[in-house]
Amino acid sequence: MERGIALQAREATHRYADGRVALDRVTFTVATGESVAIVGPNGAGKTTLFLRLCGVLIGARDQFSVLGLDPADPKHRKQLPQTVGVVFQNPDDQLFSATVTEDVAFGPLNLGCSEAETLARVEKSLAKVGLPDHGDRVPNKLSGGEKRRAALATALAMRPEILLLDEPSMFLDPRGRRELIALIRELSCTKLIATHDLELVLDTCSRVLLLDCGKVVADGPTVEILSDAVRMEQHGLEVPQRLQRGAG
Numbered sequence: 598m599e600r601g602i603a604l605q606a607r608e609a610t611h612r613y614a615d616g617r618v619a620l621d622r623v624t625f626t627v628a629t630g631e632s633v634a635i636v637g638p639n640g641a642g643k644t645t646l647f648l649r650l651c652g653v654l655i656g657a658r659d660q661f662s663v664l665g666l667d668p669a670d671p672k673h674r675k676q677l678p679q680t681v682g683v684v685f686q687n688p689d690d691q692l693f694s695a696t697v698t699e700d701v702a703f704g705p706l707n708l709g710c711s712e713a714e715t716l717a718r719v720e721k722s723l724a725k726v727g728l729p730d731h732g733d734r735v736p737n738k739l740s741g742g743e744k745r746r747a748a749l750a751t752a753l754a755m756r757p758e759i760l761l762l763d764e765p766s767m768f769l770d771p772r773g774r775r776e777l778i779a780l781i782r783e784l785s786c787t788k789l790i791a792t793h794d795l796e797l798v799l800d801t802c803s804r805v806l807l808l809d810c811g812k813v814v815a816d817g818p819t820v821e822i823l824s825d826a827v828r829m830e831q832h833g834l835e836v837p838q839r840l841q842r843g844a845g
């Protein structure tokens with residue numbers, strides 16, 4: 598069966614106000630339902646890419662297509678939040694309400710969901726991320742890992758068709774990380790995951806895009822890209838333990 602196109606980047610370039618080029622003619626296509634890892638050293642442009650895709654950063658028109666929407670087109674931008682969900686690298690950018698419940702309810706209420714529907718989504722999302730009893734907590738008093746989970750719940754509550762996860766396993770304890778991997782595998786939406794956690798990539802993504810200095814330097818099947826020791830080292834990365842020679 599032919600799969601539709603979820604995301605497209607066409608020669609996408611991002612230059613910050615100070616002149617720094619963070620994305621340099623990035624081109625790729627992601628099919629509906631694909632799970633793609635974005636890997637690369639610090640400063641490669643992973644977060645910038647996500648911020649452009651979800652419309653937080655605005656650049657030139659016609660460089661990105663998000664299920665047919667152009668995040669740089671003001672007419673399309675209103676539809677973006679229900680199409681593409683993001684979990685930001687820093688959860689403090691995502692959590693701003695007085696309680697966790699309010700934070701998770703914010704998106705669905707903005708979409709026009711009824712109070713009952715919103716509450717159902719809040720409960721389900723908090724349960725999914727392992728925070729069923731944290732609805733009344735103050736977000737900025739949560740631990741790092743709890744904040745990460747709460748931020749993921751805010752994105753899940755929107756039921757987006759595309760999910761962008763920026764360093765989702767950061768701050769999670771080993772059990773939390775395993776639960777996150779299981780949750781990612783269970784989600785059927787299209788996923789882009791920016792991460793330095795290459796073991797997580799092996800468990801959740803069939804394809805890897807390797808970025809460095811704002812450029813796509815490799816794009817292919819996960820094991821093929823991550824086991825190329827020479828290329829990985831050239832770009833400041835290491836072959837994950839599981840793929841190292843002799844690992845069984």
Ligand SMILES: Nc1ncnc2c1ncn2[C@@H]1O[C@H](COP(=O)(O)OP(=O)(O)OP(=O)(O)O)[C@@H](O)[C@H]1O
Binds near residue numbers: 613619637642643686
């Ligand atoms: N607001 C900004 N103004 C100027 N330059 C910026 C800004 N934000 C990011 N950059 C620069 O853009 C480049 C890409 O940054 P980005 O945050 O996208 O990298 P990243 O791949 O997400 O890195 P990390 O692995 O550390 O999260 C870096 O050189 C960074 O210093």
Ligand SMILES: [Mg+2]
Binds near residue numbers: 643645686763
């Ligand atoms: Mg980043």
